[in-house]
Amino acid sequence: MSDSDIAARYDLRGLKCPLPVLKTRKRMVSLEPGALVWVETTDPLAVVDIPHFCSEDGHRLVETRTVDGGHHFLIEKRR
Incomplete structure (x- = not known):
């Protein structure tokens, strides 16, 4: 799956726990x-x-990538 097939990007760089999960939710x-x-x-x-x-929320984690300075997660909404 290429990045061009993805509907959205959500930039949460610079935020610390628990903000990335709260904002993603x-x-x-x-x-x-x-x-x-x-x-x-x-x-x-x-x-x-x-x-x-x-x-916990019933979504599918499709892919995890380690990148310079962080991580990228591809998530599919399930419900």
């Missing part, structure tokens, strides 16, 4: 089921927090 509410979003973070705890959020 709020953003996901406005999306239709099946929508995809890349979440970009610099918070080192996001590698634990974002997968846990997806599991």
Whole structure:
């Protein structure tokens, strides 16, 4: 899947726990089921927090990428 297939990018770089999860949760509410979003973070705890959020809220974590200074997470809204 290429980045051009993605509906949205959500830049949460510079935010610390728990803000990346709280803001991602709020953003996901406005999306239709099946929508995809890349979440970009610099918070080192996001590698634990974002997968846990997806599991708890019923979304699918499609991909995790480690990038310079942080991580990118591709999330599919499920419900």
